[in-house]
Amino acid sequence: MYTYTVSGHSIQLKAPHDLSFLNSFDEVFTVHDDLISGNLCFGVKKNNEKLFLKYAGAQTKNYIGTTENSVQRLINAIPLYDKLKHSALVNLRYHIELKGGILLLFDYIDGLPLGPLPEYKKALKNIPIYYRYIMLDNMFDFINKASHLDLICAGISDKSLLFNISNYSLTLTSINSFVSMPFDNSVARLSGSSLYLPPEAYKDTILGEKVNVYIMGALAMTLLGNRNTNSYEDWESSKELYNTTIKALTNNPQLRHKNPQAFLNEWREGVKNIPDNMIVP
Template sequence: MGYIEQQQQSRYTIEIGKVTFQLKEHHDFLWLKKIGDVFCVFDEQDSGNICFGVEINNKKLFVKYAGAKTLEFSGDTKDAVVRLIEAIPIYKKLEHPNLIKLVDHFSVGKGYAAVFEWIEGECLHSHWSFGGMAKYTNPESPFYRFKSLDIRKRLDALDTIFSFHTFVESQGFIAVDFYDGSILYDFKYHKTKICDIDFYRKSPFVNNIGEHFWGAKRSKAPEEFTLWATIDSRTNVFTMGAIAFGLLGGETDHTLSKWEADKELYEVAFKAVEKERNNRYATVKEFYEAWNKALK
């Protein structure tokens, strides 16, 4: 595997085998050669992580690394490293068939790497390839293709998401920063996997950031915009409802006219996204039971 690094206008271009990417400053990635051959890179993340697809002995792995100054990240790389390290016990505690599997993790110089099993799926929010309106209008976009699937397949995907988060709740955790970018869908075998649970936390806790609390605006509950508001199971209920509207309805438009499934399911989803938190289901488990009852 070749390794080339060049500096140009305060950007460093790194070439590993057939993969090329840019950083804000020099960083050593020769350690990747010990894992395998890099066949793809995901370098347009604003989380401070850079990710790679690596193959060795016909086995693919997904490597998430914190410690390099990526172009899209404006924070401190030390914070990104700490967040990834703190995420490791979360992946271990929440190990589940619906979640990507952590297989290794280790320090690399001043950085940190987490290695996962590779999933043959496509991210439903692939902003690096289909940014802006292209996500919704380009027929090649994973989100567009997913929304074109029949209702049954989309309901199956939601069941994967809801069942996992019922488990998450049972383990005393809250899903922070869960949105369609955390969903991988295999269009060949119609399987759904969840990735990127780095920010999940033990319940309950408070929003100590305010308006810019982690997460996509389209799937955040009102309390996730409010400083010192409680974040708990009712917050997760809102997130589950928001995801349902994203995959079956008009996303932030919660009207029945945009909803593609049965009215009974709409009513469950609509209750989940009530702005007044006390009007929502109290727990994800309660929401999931109501959802399944409406399905029948």
């Protein structure tokens, strides 16, 4: 293992790599070198502004694939950030192709991941339910947009979703693993956390919009219930919205909503039916 030190932070790699691109920033205040994606991620400062940097090309310590593949995934994601531009998605400022890899620079998202630490989940549940409805609606709108562009929102996990307890926002920080549909899961398995992947994602089958419906249901359960149990006893909202969520989480994809638009329509109708005294902050 090769160790580099930048702004007092340690970076461990499997092989030597040129990290001099970091010298163009005033400060590196956060380092994530343990990701399984093959990317190095940094919190950096330039002219006193915080930015988020994602880099592929180095042999990171927990990545089992090739650097060529990690670089190509980032390159493939670049046009998607433009197509999918949305307030629920982190904003890509620009990218630079370097001799040893590819660098993407984003707005910095000041927030906490949805998990896995219990204190993160507690902070999430302390957000007034009114704002959690808004956070969900915005993310659902984004997933619906992706679906209209024939994309499956693969790769989503608690760590890739950041929530801010001050402005009550929920932001997706990575779309590197999004794939076009229909997706042949017998050729390459769909990536993502088991909390957000439906049962068919582990089978040799063709995948489509029903996966996105399942992800929407999983998000609703994460923000308003208990994703580990999916039980009504842990649900904080109406029975109507619980039924909508459970339908989206059904193991049989044919029993879920037809598509994300159908889920979103039913969800919004359910929110409208909640008495004001149950949701007003």
